[in-house]
Amino acid sequence: MAPSFDIVIVGAGVAGLAASISLVGAGHRVKILEAAPQLTEIGAGIQVPPNSVRLLSRLGVYDEVARLATWPRKITIKRWQNGVEIGSTPLLPKMEETYGFPYFLIHRGDLHKVLLMKAQEVGVDILTSSFVSSVDEDACSITLGNGSVHMADVIVGADGIKSRVRKSLLGSGDVEIRPDPNCAYRTLIPGELMLQDPVLKPLIESPTATCWIGHKGHVMAYPIRNGTLYNFVMCHPGSVPVGKPNENAPLDDMRARYKDWDPIITRLINIVPQCLKWQNAELEKFDDWSSKSGKAVLIGDACHGMVPYMAQGAAMAIEDGITLTECLGRAESTKDIPALLRHFVNLRRDRCHIILDAARNNGDIWHLPDGPEQEKRDQGMREGPKETIVADQSAKIENPNRWSDPSFQPWMFGFDAAAEANRYLDQHWKPSKDDLVDVDQQTSFLERSLAVPVATG
Numbered sequence: 001m002a003p004s005f006d007i008v009i010v011g012a013g014v015a016g017l018a019a020s021i022s023l024v025g026a027g028h029r030v031k032i033l034e035a036a037p038q039l040t041e042i043g044a045g046i047q048v049p050p051n052s053v054r055l056l057s058r059l060g061v062y063d064e065v066a067r068l069a070t071w072p073r074k075i076t077i078k079r080w081q082n083g084v085e086i087g088s089t090p091l092l093p094k095m096e097e098t099y100g101f102p103y104f105l106i107h108r109g110d111l112h113k114v115l116l117m118k119a120q121e122v123g124v125d126i127l128t129s130s131f132v133s134s135v136d137e138d139a140c141s142i143t144l145g146n147g148s149v150h151m152a153d154v155i156v157g158a159d160g161i162k163s164r165v166r167k168s169l170l171g172s173g174d175v176e177i178r179p180d181p182n183c184a185y186r187t188l189i190p191g192e193l194m195l196q197d198p199v200l201k202p203l204i205e206s207p208t209a210t211c212w213i214g215h216k217g218h219v220m221a222y223p224i225r226n227g228t229l230y231n232f233v234m235c236h237p238g239s240v241p242v243g244k245p246n247e248n249a250p251l252d253d254m255r256a257r258y259k260d261w262d263p264i265i266t267r268l269i270n271i272v273p274q275c276l277k278w279q280n281a282e283l284e285k286f287d288d289w290s291s292k293s294g295k296a297v298l299i300g301d302a303c304h305g306m307v308p309y310m311a312q313g314a315a316m317a318i319e320d321g322i323t324l325t326e327c328l329g330r331a332e333s334t335k336d337i338p339a340l341l342r343h344f345v346n347l348r349r350d351r352c353h354i355i356l357d358a359a360r361n362n363g364d365i366w367h368l369p370d371g372p373e374q375e376k377r378d379q380g381m382r383e384g385p386k387e388t389i390v391a392d393q394s395a396k397i398e399n400p401n402r403w404s405d406p407s408f409q410p411w412m413f414g415f416d417a418a419a420e421a422n423r424y425l426d427q428h429w430k431p432s433k434d435d436l437v438d439v440d441q442q443t444s445f446l447e448r449s450l451a452v453p454v455a456t457g
Contacts, residue, residue, distance in 0.1 A: 015300030045231025080214025294338020
């Protein structure tokens with residue numbers, strides 16, 4: 001029988017809660033330390049792709065998430081100026097037919113609440129107002145601002161892009177948080193207001209995600225909460241401190257910014273009750289997600305924070321939690337933990353970094369100015385990938401719409417984190433041997449087993 005470990009997770013967001021449910025399900029004792037004084041509804045809409053829906057099912061929360069979510073028919077990409085469709089990604093029923101699980105749109109607060117209730121149900125000990133002062137990786141202990149000390153067999157930093165756990169582990173070598181040139185201007189429009197406008201009514205009644213793309217900006221919008229709210233996010237150049245609580249954005253500025261865009265966007269802005277500004281950012285890529293002592297590890301935005309342009313940030317965090325559980329499940333004693341945490345990092349790092357790059361590249365692709373490159377992009381989105389002859393060899397041109405690319409989509413949406421972790425560990429984990437096998441061998445295993453696409457847009 002596998003041993004049970006005492007695990008302390010810092011952060012009660014999606015990453016921390018999902019990991020806690022998974023770890024308790026594997027027999028571990030889990031405590032979450034959350035700096036906020038209370039866990040309240042935050043954020044707006046969030047996309048939940050099949051690779052994370054699969055894992056939510058594994059965590060036992062599928063039915064409740066499915067009940068609260070919108071089941072979109074497709075993601076439509078439109079031209080900024082007139083709303084003409086450039087391309088689309090079919091979602092319902094294709095995602096479930098192809099990958100076994102659907103694609104959801106949901107209020108982040110609803111997803112968080114479902115995970116929180118499940119964590120409490122399975123016995124996770126959640127302590128709020130628990131601000132981390134320092135982490136002692138050798139002693140595997142956390143000291144809080146109030147002086148209390150929490151011991152563990154494993155410490156998991158799930159405390160976001162400005163992670164204090166990461167800062168404690170890396171010290172002066174902490175990595176750079178890189179602000180994106182763009183801010184997200186987020187709002188939730190009451191569905192009842194859209195129903196009163198015959199032009200806007202189809203948007204709230206149709207379960208479709210719509211993305212207008214143009215020079216230095218895009219708009220992503222979709223209905224949530226059974227059509228009672230319309231998630232409306234404008235993305236364009238701006239700057240606020242990373243991680244700063246949302247600040248109000250003047251609606252007159254939004255009207256001026258989008259006055260020449262599709263008139264539907266102006267109509268939507270005219271009924272926006274309030275717009276909040278948030279700085280998009282990504283984390284500099286780095287390799288050391290586990291501590292030198294091998295007793296602490298980072299997950300989610302704490303180690304691979306990314307801009308939201310692939311809608312995969314939360315999915316990667318949930319995958320992390322499931323993978324960590326599978327890795328620790330191979331331990332026969334605490335002596336195995338350091339090597340297994342290094343295996344966890346090797347399992348997760350390449351995939352997360354590929355999607356991090358793809359998200360940034362997606363923003364660049366969407367934000368092209370009108371011209372030859374934009375026309376080529378639009379044609380590629382309309383027609384999809386083709387076979388062509390390059391240097392006497394057949395080569396496939398990728399779809400600039402990464403959600404529809406025939407290589408990238410199945411690699412991203414069809415991924416089963418638990419199955420891949422076990423396949424990898426079956427090949428690489430030897431309980432009697434603490435050292436990892438050659439890293440090059442692991443990389444080649446990942447490339448073979450996960451079919452990692454070489455290009456990311």
